[in-house]
Amino acid sequence: MRAAEGARVLAVDVAPAPPEGAPGGVEYLRGDVSAEHTWERVAAWGPIDVIVSNAAAVEVAPAHETTLESWNRQLGVGLTAAFLAARTLLPRMETGSMVLTSSVHALVGLPGHPAYAAAKGGLTALTRQLAVEYGPAVRVNCVLPGPIMTPAWDRVDDEGRAGSVRATVLGRFGTPGEVAAVIAFLASDEAAFMTGAGAGVVVDGGWSIVKDSA
Template sequence: MTRTVLITGAAGGIGAATARRMAASGWSVALLDLDDRVDEVAAEIKSAGGRALAFVGDVTSENDWNDALEQVHVGLGPVDALVSNALATDRVALHEMTLASWQRQLDVNLTGTFLGVRACLADLRRDRRGSIVLVSSVHANFGLPAVPAYAATKAGLTGLTRQLATEYGGEVRVNCLLPGPVLTAQWDGISDADRAASAAQTATGRLGQPDEVAAPIEFLLGDQASFITGTTLVVDGGWSITKNSA
């Protein structure tokens, strides 16, 4: 029986790569994003023989979640797995950040995850095989300039992971992924020199690709990870273990 995964932030980057990988492995895929390019990702999956439904919606809207779940149930069946990957970030120091910017990042990154888990939870608990992956960031563990709200929300996701894994232990596995410098739209506008400098800060000497994050997400969602829950997995090419010193 085909299982269904719902992925947010699926119009590009890690979300789209995860959708393609899960579909190629035989999963039905529901894709949710505010960006209407999510339709193109779904069309690509279907043209390759996969099953996919796309929804243009806002993860901060309860109504959009309800509408998406209703359509998923009709088109694909109940949700077996959830990947919460949608994000918002503004690069600005805290003393220059507006309350609206701070709140928007909390709403998308943290409250959007809460709403998604709550919306899908009945499906995920129904056969005691449900699985959730929350996509956080190495920013959860390391201080970097000009991302105070983003870092706070990504750290919040690691705590939420442990709480959910405890709360729903025998029914739903919940794990958290912490990507490092991975080439997504977040790197648009970053100069080649700055990209090279960031790559040099990793043990592997390069930036990652979205599919290199999608692969461990697929593992955590699947039955091979059946005894793994409440963990945080860093996928950063060794960025977080490498420091330079004279």
């Protein structure tokens, strides 16, 4: 159920305020998802039926130029945050669903993303693990988006964007709404017999099935 349909929704982000154009009816908590106390604040907010673990941090550099601080930061936001959310909230849920946002980076290697890829691959394994530990009460699934037009692409130039679009079958970026629709489906009773789908729910316009060897 969405905020527009009457659900109480809490968005958690480090940004000082929600972005312009954020949907109405969503409450906002400023917090660092990689910090334990943030999840205690979420637990205090009210009973939780659905968790969507979606934040990420990307710092582009090859492995030999990635500092330990950068590695820990990216793993903290991209992987540890999902663990902290699960550890804090899943034992308190008698029923419900958790959806983790991984990436096609969990499936293929791309230069300059060692920590991001490790975090995203870790999320797919964590999904299966949490599904086993907290089922049947709570279902846990994971989506793997491909190129989706969000502010994350602000740092990519036109050539880089065009290359990513060319690498899809559908010939375009996906929209945040197209990923949100899949997350909403996985969180809902429509997906009542799905749990532990750690690497199967790819939302990438065919990006991960194309290999141009010409």
